[in-house]
Amino acid sequence: MATENEIVRGRIFQYLASVTGALTMMSFGINACWTSPFVTYLKSNSSIIPMTSNEVAWCIISPGIGGIIGAPIAAYFADKIGRKYTILMMAPPVFFSQLSIGYVRNVWVLFILRLIIGVADGACFTVVPMYIGEISAPKIRGFLSSLISFFFVLGVLLINTLGCFLSIFSCSIICASVPAIHFLGFIFMPESPYYYIKVNDIKAAKQALITLRNTVNVEEDLKVICDAVKLEEEMVKNTKFTDIFTVPSNRKAVSIYIILSLALAGCAKAPVLSYTKMIFEETGSSISSILSTIVFCTVELVVMIFTTYFIIDRFGKRYLTIISTAGCSITLFVMSAYFFAKDFDYDVKHYLNWLPLTSLSLYSILFSIGLSFTQICYLSELFPTNVKANALCSAEIFILFINSITVKIFQVTNDEFNSLSVSFLCFSVLCMIMLGFIVKYVPETKGMTLEEIQLFLKHK
Structure with missing residues (x-):
């Protein structure tokens, strides 16, 4: 029996x-x-990589396309060479692609580089949750799994902060250090015992x-894991991919997941994150677009941390999803009304200059308390082993494909x-x-x- 000190050290x-x-x-x-x-x-004339609005949209979409390629690649290699080495082999392509972005002068080369990083991202997003879930003790598994969202949002804050003050070249050098640090640290970690x-x-x-347990x-x-792996292999042995759609209970689970995914797409999170600074510039507010962007991303990070510790396990996911979806719909409508009034030369910029930052901050808070995590939580619960x-x-x-479509819709309607x-x-x-469907x-x-x-799900 392990002592309390050994448990803590482990x-x-x-x-x-x-x-x-x-x-x-x-x-x-x-x-x-x-x-x-x-x-x-x-999009400006002074750009070292001149782009049209359409080319910018495709540049935004390229990581999602890469992610669609990376997910099945990771699913294959995770069982062939292990979770650890699948994650590690994604770091060098990301490192060299990030460095290369600083030297790019052609939009399609930039597109390819971001697609390569997207392949690695899609692979890691598939394997990292698997790795963390398998190496962590049950009592801290939820917290450790939340680190995935934490580091993602930290990356969002980092690039938005650096990009507001530094050149593309300088940002590429700094951002390339992230996969380098990850590789040098993770290479010494153990493989999953599973x-x-x-x-x-x-x-x-x-x-x-x-x-891991020290x-x-x-x-x-070890016995618990051996039994779990043996049971899983017996269950998977006679399973076909089409069982996701042909088994009625699985089909119902798929329907629920699709509803949640469309709600996530409907809240416009992908385009808002991709065009954050431009949106604040378009508001015409006297509040700096740089300050607004940093505040918006910081609010999301803080709320995400708060949600992880105090909300996820204390309230029902269904009600949080309903509140989150309704709140996002309202705040997006407020932003639409603001831009409508601004476009018709109503003098809203002078007495409502606080509204865009306030609305999008509330939007970020409402998104974080529900839609940001309920989709993943339901996904882990609805499907059998x-x-x-x-x-x-x-x-x-599916979600990468849907997010790519939302970015393109945002760009096309805006143009x-x-x-x-x-x-x-x-x-x-x-x-x-989608709120009605939820x-x-x-x-x-x-x-x-x-x-x-x-x-x-089986109506029993």
């Missing part, structure tokens, strides 16, 4: 492994929002557990009507439509075991 090593592993998500946040501080400059057991290397699995008394943990791997991979591809009011109004309406079809799973959720 957890410290689990923290180190999770932090160095999740650090790669910073690159995901940087790449996803890289255009935000540079959009106006890239992977070792999958490949019948019990000795290595035991050694990994001794390192005690030699790991026989009980035998189809979960296929479901996770398919879900990531077509020459006004952000129409873009915000479209997403506000979509958000409200109220009618999305169940509450708080307090239910995974077995009870499956019985619910």
Whole structure:
């Protein structure tokens, strides 16, 4: 039996492994929002990479396209070479691509470089949650898994802050240090004991557990993992990919996930993150667009931390999703009304200059308390073990595809009507439509075991 001191010391090593592993998500946040501080400059005559509005949109979409490619690649390699080395092999392409961005002078080369980073991002977003879930003790698994979102938002804040003050070249040098630090730190971390057991290397699995738990008394943990892997392999043996859609309970789970994904797309989070600084510039507010952008990203980071500790496990996910979706719809409508009044030369800029920053900050808060995490939480609960791997991979591809479409819709409506009011109004309406579907079809799973959720989906 491990002593309390051994448990604490063991957890410290689990923290180190999770932090160095999740650090790669910073690159995901940087790449996803890289255009935000540079959009106006890239479209200007002084740009070193002159772009049209359409080319900017494709540059924003390219990481999502890469992510669609990276997800199935990671799903394959995670069981072939291990979780750790799948994550590690993504760091060099990200490092060299980030460095190369500082020297790019052609829009399509930039597109390819961001697509390469997107492939690595999609792969890591598939494997890092798997790795952290497998190496962490049950009591701290939820907290360690939340590090993925934390580092993503930290990356968003970093690129928006650096991009407001530094050149593309300087930003590329600094951002390239993130995968380098991740690689140098994570290379010393142990492999997942689950992977070792999958490949019948019990000795290595035991050694990994001794390192992670910081005690030699790991026989009980080892037996639990062996039993879990054996059960999973038996369940997966007779499972087909099409079971996600042909089994009625899985089909119902897919429907719920699609509703939540469309709600996430309807809240316009992808385009708002990609065009943050440009949106604040378009408001015409006397408050600096640089200050507004930094405040907006900082609010999101703070609220995300607060939500992780005080909200996720204390309130029902269904009600949080309803509040979050309704709130996002309202704040997007307020932004639409502001831009509508501004476009018709109403003097709103002088007496409502505080409204854009306030509305988008409230939008960030409301998004963070619900839609930011409920989709992932439901995804981990709705599908049984035998189809979960296929479901996770398919879900990531679907949400990346949907996010790419929302970015393109935002750009096209803005160019077509020459006004952000129409873009915000479209997403506000979509958000409200999806709210109706959430109220009618999305169940509450708080307090239910995974077995009870499956019985619910089977109408038992």
